[in-house]
Amino acid sequence: MKAPDGFLESHLRARRDGGAKLLVPYITGGIDPRWIDLVRSAADAGADAIEIGIPFSDPVMDGPTIQAASERALAHGATPASILDDVSGADVDVPLVVMTYFNIGFKMGVERFASESRAAGISGMILPDVPLEEMPEWDPAAAAAGLETVMLASPLTPDDRLPLLTGRAQGFVYGVNLLGVTGERAAIGDMAATLAARLKAITDIPTVMGFGVSTPAQAAEVASHADGVVVGSALMRRVLDGEGPLRVGQAIAELRAALDAG
Amino acid sequence: MGEPDATGRFGRFGGRFVPETLIPALAELEQGFRDAWADPAFRERLDGLLRDYAGRPSPLTECENLSERLGLRLLLKREDLNHTGSHKINNVLGQALLAQRMGKHRIIAETGAGQHGVATATAAALLDQECLVYMGEVDMERQALNVFRMRLLGAEVRPALTGSRTLKDAVNEAMRDWVATVETTHYCLGSVMGPHPYPWMVRELHRVLGDEAREQCRALTGGDPDVAVACVGGGSNAAGLFVGFADTSTRLVGAEPAGGAAVGRGVPGVVHGSKSYLMQDEWGQVLEAESISAGLDYPGIGPEHAHLSDTGRAEYFPVSDEEVVDAFVTLSRSEGIIPALESAHALAWVIREREALAGQTVVLCLSGRGDKDVEQVSRILGPNAGSDRGLQ
Numbered sequence: 001m002k003a004p005d006g007f008l009e010s011h012l013r014a015r016r017d018g019g020a021k022l023l024v025p026y027i028t029g030g031i032d033p034r035w036i037d038l039v040r041s042a043a044d045a046g047a048d049a050i051e052i053g054i055p056f057s058d059p060v061m062d063g064p065t066i067q068a069a070s071e072r073a074l075a076h077g078a079t080p081a082s083i084l085d086d087v088s089g090a091d092v093d094v095p096l097v098v099m100t101y102f103n104i105g106f107k108m109g110v111e112r113f114a115s116e117s118r119a120a121g122i123s124g125m126i127l128p129d130v131p132l133e134e135m136p137e138w139d140p141a142a143a144a145a146g147l148e149t150v151m152l153a154s155p156l157t158p159d160d161r162l163p164l165l166t167g168r169a170q171g172f173v174y175g176v177n178l179l180g181v182t183g184e185r186a187a188i189g190d191m192a193a194t195l196a197a198r199l200k201a202i203t204d205i206p207t208v209m210g211f212g213v214s215t216p217a218q219a220a221e222v223a224s225h226a227d228g229v230v231v232g233s234a235l236m237r238r239v240l241d242g243e244g245p246l247r248v249g250q251a252i253a254e255l256r257a258a259l260d261a262g
Numbered sequence: 263m264g265e266p267d268a269t270g271r272f273g274r275f276g277g278r279f280v281p282e283t284l285i286p287a288l289a290e291l292e293q294g295f296r297d298a299w300a301d302p303a304f305r306e307r308l309d310g311l312l313r314d315y316a317g318r319p320s321p322l323t324e325c326e327n328l329s330e331r332l333g334l335r336l337l338l339k340r341e342d343l344n345h346t347g348s349h350k351i352n353n354v355l356g357q358a359l360l361a362q363r364m365g366k367h368r369i370i371a372e373t374g375a376g377q378h379g380v381a382t383a384t385a386a387a388l389l390d391q392e393c394l395v396y397m398g399e400v401d402m403e404r405q406a407l408n409v410f411r412m413r414l415l416g417a418e419v420r421p422a423l424t425g426s427r428t429l430k431d432a433v434n435e436a437m438r439d440w441v442a443t444v445e446t447t448h449y450c451l452g453s454v455m456g457p458h459p460y461p462w463m464v465r466e467l468h469r470v471l472g473d474e475a476r477e478q479c480r481a482l483t484g485g486d487p488d489v490a491v492a493c494v495g496g497g498s499n500a501a502g503l504f505v506g507f508a509d510t511s512t513r514l515v516g517a518e519p520a521g522g523a524a525v526g527r528g529v530p531g532v533v534h535g536s537k538s539y540l541m542q543d544e545w546g547q548v549l550e551a552e553s554i555s556a557g558l559d560y561p562g563i564g565p566e567h568a569h570l571s572d573t574g575r576a577e578y579f580p581v582s583d584e585e586v587v588d589a590f591v592t593l594s595r596s597e598g599i600i601p602a603l604e605s606a607h608a609l610a611w612v613i614r615e616r617e618a619l620a621g622q623t624v625v626l627c628l629s630g631r632g633d634k635d636v637e638q639v640s641r642i643l644g645p646n647a648g649s650d651r652g653l654q
Contacts, residue, residue, distance in 0.1 A: 057425065057547040058533050060437040061281050067424060079545045102279055103532045107546030129279045129532070133269060137277075154283040156444065165282070179283060180442035 005146045008049060008095040008123040008171035012206040012227075015048050021259040022172075022228025023219070024208055025252050026051040026099065028069035029086070030078025031239055036086045038239065041249030043092040046256035049172075051126065051230060052087060054080050054100035061101075061128040063183025065233040068240055080104055080113070084120040097124035097150065097171065102138070110138055114145035124148040124171040132164055150174050153199060155191040166203035175199055175209040175226060183233045185212035188222055196225035216258030223259050231255055263465070263501075263508040263566065263575075270458020270536075273572055275565035278457040280437075280535045287444045292459040294364045299466065304363065311355050312470060315388070316345045318352075320471070322478035322625070328596040331653060332616045335623040337487065338599070339475045341499065341630060348602065348630030349471055349499045350381035354450060356467035358385035361448035368392045368447040372422075372436040374401055374429035374495070375557030375604065376408025377630050378452030383417035393417035396435040398428035401556045408634055426550035428559045429495075433534050453496025454564035457535030461564050465501040472506020475625055488622035491515040492629065493607035494578060495522065495558035497567045499629035504576060512625075514576035516567060517611040519586070522551030524563035525571050525578035531562070538565040554583040555603035555635075585610035587642055590632065591652030602630035603639070613653060 004010075012022055025042045029035060029052050042050050055070030055078060062070070080100075087096060098117055105113035105127070117125065125147050130138055132151070142149050148170035153162060155176065166173050177192035178185070192209055199207045209222045210230030219229045231252075238248050270276045278288060298304040312318040320343050325336040341349035354371075361369060369391045373379030379395040386393035395412055399421040402409050412419050422431040433456075440449040454461045454468075472490075479487050490507045492500035494516035504514045518526060524539045531540030533548055541549040541561035551561040563578075570576035586603060589610035594600045601609065605628045612624055632639070643651065 058430065058434050060434050060534070061441065063438070071424075074547065081545075101532075103540075103542070103546040103548075105546075106530075106532055106537075107542060107544070128281050129535075131278065131280065131282050131285050133285075134277055134279055152282045154281070154285075156283055156286050158286060161286075176281075176283065179444065181438050 002119060002121055003095055003123045006148065008097060008148045009205070011095050012048060012172055016206055016227045021223040022048045022206060022208055023256055023259055024049045024051055024228060024230045025235055026053060026230055026232030028053040028055060028066065028073050028236055029083035030055065030073035030076055031069050031236065033076065036090050037245040038248055039090050040092055041245040042252050043094050045249045045252035047094055047252060048228065049095045049097055051097050051099050051232070052083070054083050054098055054104055056101040056104055059101060061181055063181040063233060065184070065237050065240065066182050069236040072240065080108060084116055087122065088120040090121065095123040096121060097126060098122050099126040102127050102130050110141035111144065114141040114147050118145040118147050122147065124150050126150045126174060128152055132168060135168065152176055153195065155179060155195045162198060163202050166199065166205060169205055172206040172208045173199060173203060174230070175207055177209050177211045177213065177222065180211070182211055184214035184237065188212055188218050192222050193225040200226065216254045219255050220258040220262065224262070263505045266458060266462050272566040272569035275538050275568040276458055276461060276536050278535065279532050279537065280457045281441055283441050284444060288457055288459065295360060295459055295463050298360050298363055304359065308356055308359055312352065316351045316355060317343060318470065319474045320344055322475060322482060324482065325597050328593065331596065332613065333620045334616060336612065337479060337482070337623065337625045338628045339471060339503065339625060340628055341471060342601065342628050346381045346384050347633065348377040348381065349468060349502065350378045350452065351384070352470055352502065353452070353464050353467040353498060354378070354381040354385045357448065357450045358389050358391060361391065362389055364448065366446060366448040368443065369450050370394045370396070370436050370439050370447055371450040371452060372396045372429065372432035373452060374432070374559055375555065376405040376412065376634060377557060379419070380408050380411050382450050383412040383415035386417060387415045395419050396422050396432040398422045398426070398432050400427040401429065404556050404638060405634055428556065430548065430560060437534065453498040454501040454566060455496040455534060455536060455562060461536065461566055464498055465505055465566065468498055468502025469505050471499070471502040471627065472504065475503060476506040479625055483623055486510040486512050487625040489513045489515055489619065489624045491517060491608045491611060491624060492627035493517050493558060493604045494563060494567060495560045495604065497564040499627050501564060501566060503627045504570070514570070515611065516576060516578040517607040518578055518580045519553035519555060519558045519607060520580040520582045522553045522558055522560060523580040524561060525567065526580045528562065533562060536565045538568040539563050554586055555607070557604045558607065579611055581607050581610040581614065585614060587639065588652045589613055590639060591648040595652060599628070600632035600636065601628055602632050603635045605629045
């Protein structure tokens with residue numbers, strides 16, 4: 001089912017403007033033969049959008065949990081094509097966003113990768129190793145396919161660069177909470193609040209913060225400064241530990257409840 | 263071999279494919295290097311260290327015995343005689359001084375065979391910098407002596423436990439570390455790869471070996487060599503050699519390990535911050551390189567080499583592990599020089615092509631010495647030390 005153009009941003013804006021904090025769970029595509037049930041349970045548990053990881057052999061922005069999840073998916077034979085094929089049958093009513101590294105799309109051919117992603121029902125794309133300067137490699141293909149490209153902002157992004165990122169961002173702007181890679185943390189430092197405030201001061205596009213968000217309390221804390229959160233490693237650790245869609249869905253529902261309680 | 267363009271590209275290769283967190287640091291590094299490189303005081307300090315600490319200039323050795331046997335004139339650029347035993351010290355002294363100038367006191371590095379790690383640990387000890395070296399767990403076993411040397415020099419050596427547990431994975435770990443510590447840490451990248459400005463900066467820091475080789479060759483032979491040859495993993499010693507002869511008619515040749523031939527078997531791809539030739543499967547997953555030499559065990563190649571291959575200015579050929587061991591034995595017996603297995607790749611190509619190269623002058627970059635490799639090779643050759651191997 002192909003979502004309408006602009007669905008990612010319009011859906012997130014509508015939810016935010018209606019007073020909700022945004023919850024974006026991350027699920028590694030192909031981590032389990034029935035992984036698409038994880039996507040469905042995330043949607044049922046109150047996700048506002050779902051990030052789907054297409055695994056890459058050398059994920060330098062990811063910590064041990066997501067890397068292990070990627071390795072498991074690759075060991076199961078997951079490919080970009082098989083993941084997109086699975087996604088096309090997901091039949092969920094929230095926008096889906098692919099997160100992957102540039103070589104996956106580059107090898108397939110960016111035009112083909114963008115159009116096949118869109119045809120499978122993907123609305124947006126997150127490419128953490130494609131900074132603003134390299135966007136000309138990707139943008140034309142995304143635009144032609146009608147994919148929204150999410151931009152990442154870092155606590156180290158200078159003030160004069162931040163508006164360039166938010167100006168280019170579609171769907172949402174992804175604020176990175178900390179210096180480092182994905183993975184659970186005992187505490188979220190104050191970089192998240194500072195970056196969220198800087199972003200909120202210059203843009204109206206939904207601001208979603210990620211990296212290190214592990215617990216419902218942390219999710220609520222980070223979301224209090226921004227429009228929402230991405231949670232990945234804390235969920236994929238459960239899958240790696242053997243939990244299925246039901247338990248993972250419960251964990252997502254707990255995050256939802258914490259965000260709704262403020 | 264000029265400067266890359268504003269986006270850090272050599273032709274269609276290069277660029278800066280890294281997380282947003284690293285972008286300000288790469289811009290700062292590029293500016294810092296440009297300023298330092300243009301600063302006579304910095305250059306003087308680096309030149310002084312290269313001369314009085316590292317032992318430059320390294321000699322150009324005429325191999326009379328082997329030249330006669332091969333039917334050509336073989337000149338070795340003796341980077342094996344540098345302090346720490348390889349060309350790696352040229353790059354590392356420059357980056358360590360640059361880090362000091364930029365106020366970064368923690369140095370991280372990745373290493374395959376350990377040559378770059380040892381060089382980095384050495385420079386860090388000299389300049390009183392904290393040093394952490396990532397090394398694939400498999401490589402730590404293969405190169406245990408170099409692990410001990412790094413620790414003796416005061417560096418921490420941390421195993422990369424993911425993937426093939428070799429150089430590619432050590433690079434991943436170093437990049438992850440850098441993303442978390444970029445405010446205080448300099449990543450001393452060990453080859454002409456990674457995001458801009460590294461491929462260009464590392465080449466410039468190795469230019470000294472190519473410039474010396476050209477001058478020495480002219481003094482010795484009255485002209486430029488017909489061929490300049492070097493081994494290529496990421497390609498740093500080859501880049502340093504090639505740049506010295508870029509504006510001559512000298513034929514430039516890179517020798518790749520057959521199991522890690524990024525140019526021969528790779529297609530354009532993006533990993534570790536730049537676009538280059540890369541060994542990968544049909545879906546863009548990076549393949550594991552396999553080489554007898556841990557230092558060349560890398561599935562990609564520096565972006566400028568990819569460009570030089572595209573334009574035809576340099577040629578790249580694979581050599582087999584068997585040819586490499588034969589070359590290792592041949593140089594040891596003919597000249598009393600035990601080469602690094604990496605460097606033996608370059609000689610293996612010369613030996614194979616000796617008929618085509620008959621009568622020509624060949625400058626070969628002997629990028630490192632073989633001390634680190636003798637234990638590994640002894641297991642291959644057995645008790646007769648390869649008396650039946652090599653050029654008979």
